[in-house]
Amino acid sequence: MSVAGRTVTGMAKTAGAGRAKPAYRCAECGWQSAKWVGRCGECQAWGTVGAAGAPAAPPRVVAAGPVTTPARPIGMVDVQSARSRPTGLDELDRVLGGGLVPGAVVLLAGEPGIGKSTLLLEVAALAAAPRSGSDAPRRPAPVLYVTGEESAEQVRLRADRVGAITDRLYLAAETDLAAVLGQVEAVRPEMLVVDSIQTIGTADVDGTPGGVTQIREVTANLIRVAKERGVTVVLVGHVTKDGAIAGPRLLEHLVDVVLYFEGDRHSRLRMIRAVKNRYGPTDELGCFDLSELGIVGLPDPSGLFLTRRAEPVPGTCVTVTLEGRRPLVAEVQALVAESFLPSPRRATSGLESARVAMVLAVLGRRCHIAMHQQDVYASTVGGVRLTETSVDLAVALAVAGSKVEQALSPNVIALGEVGLAGEVRAVPGVGRRLGEAGRLGFTCAVVPRGSLELGEVTPLKRPPRPRRSSRQDTADEAATAAAADAAMSVSDVNITPGNGGTAGFAGMRVIEVDSLNQALQVAFTAT
DSSP states (O other): OHHHHHHHHHHHHHHHHHSOOOOEEETTTOOEESSOOSBOTTTOOBSOEEESSSOOOOOOOOOOOOOSSOOOOGGGSOOGGGOOBOOSOHHHHHHHTSSBOTTOEEEEEEOTTSSHHHHHHHHHHHHHSOOOSTTSOSSOOOEEEEESSSOHHHHHHHHHHHTOOOTTEEEEEOOBHHHHHHHHHHHOOSEEEEEOGGGOBOTTSSSOTTSHHHHHHHHHHHHHHHHHHTOEEEEEEOBOTTSSBSSOTHHHHHSSEEEEEEOOTTSSEEEEEEEEESSSOSSOEEEEEEETTEEEEOSOOTTTBOOOOSSOOTTEEEEEEEETTEEEEEEEEEEEEEOOSSSOOEEEESBOHHHHHHHHHHHHHHSOOOOTTEEEEEEESTTOOBOSGGGHHHHHHHHHHHHHTOOOOTTEEEOOEEOTTSBEEOOSOHHHHHHHHHHTTOOEEEEETTOSOTTSSOOOOOOOOOOOOTTSOHHHHHHHHHHHHHTOOGGGSEEEOOOTTSTTOTTOEEEEESBHHHHHHHHTTOO
8 A cells, every 4th residue: 555655646746747837928028927917017017917828719710791881982982971960059069070970979078067968958959950041951850868867857847948848859768778779769860869878777788887897888889879870879978086087998989079078167157178089170169158048159258267357466367278279368367375384285276287386396496486485376267277388478477476466467468388497488379369369458468489470570689698618617607697597688588569460469569588587577567
């Protein structure tokens, strides 16, 4: 028995030694590990570690099958059926690139209570109402509005309030995907609104409605219906506390258009932006006025983001931002107060906090306006959000004015990007911006040098600085250069009066500057 035992043990060891030890390798960087891990220890990628010794499964061979539509030369494809159709809201059509395209899937996201349902209810009513004109259909198209968050009676009350009662507008309260598809089969609409995608579920896949698997399955089925029937599908999406669309990122990749509806809850102003658009631009902005009677487009929103006051107040500066092809005149406000905290506060509203922090650092390092012992608050007027870098100069002038208790002239605007070296960089579309500012009555503008088109200004020839000795100390050189910049007079900047050849802003005085130091000096003396 003892001999047999040794034989069995030896056989077991021999079999174990002949078996290859499993190894795992990262598919991204090739990092190897003796055991499986979920995250690569080298490139930190998730889900890329797999068995290296396991034989790869051969690719599945798919036999050729019948085609749904024969391939045609691209020039023979009819595009008339895919032309965009106006929605009836000019501001929404501006963002969409002309209107809604048949067969397109649009995702509209926004915070709760911002007005998404009200906007889409009016869009659905306009699409279902008869239209006048040569290009209008002979009879109104049926529109199906599916609500999963409210009852049909609650939506009817809102429709009565905003005047969205139309015979061809059908309303259904459903939360099951099969029921929604059944409603589409019965009504055969040309436009389908689903409010919201997170409330629709299906029993064919696991998970609760709103989960990743459910959202993927529901969206895929609705996209299939849109493409097969040529139905325009509009989905309402929730957003997380960080402002991102709730659900998988794949949702934004699947749809054709992604719109964000934003605004301040305490204000009537609402704005809609396109972050993805397969049929039009993604840099346009639509403005709306939300009231108890519904939502109305604002074709001329300039002036809504300004504060009317009798006397100028320190800490305010007006700028012009460019949203697509639309210039918007907005006001930036700043307040610098003494801080009693170890770490002074930096609060922003409507501005990017990172850009504001950078401007404060440039003011302290390049312009010697230190605020390490003060709280700084910066915001916009009217709830508008300014993300363009052209507002840097306005933020710097507003903060500096609040710091030194000196107000800018109410007739002055400022625009330009501020660099870390203290320079003011050129921004595009200055002519369009100045034209809008001149239309609103502004008479003086501080802009970066070179922003205007050739022929409108005469380049300034600055005298060269004397050559310095190499034996001088580097710190002394930096201090002298800073003092020279600070001592630069107003005559060193290029001041261009308005002329008849400058379209859009005739009569406006344009002051071109190179650095933030120059801008600070000329802005507070300009009128």
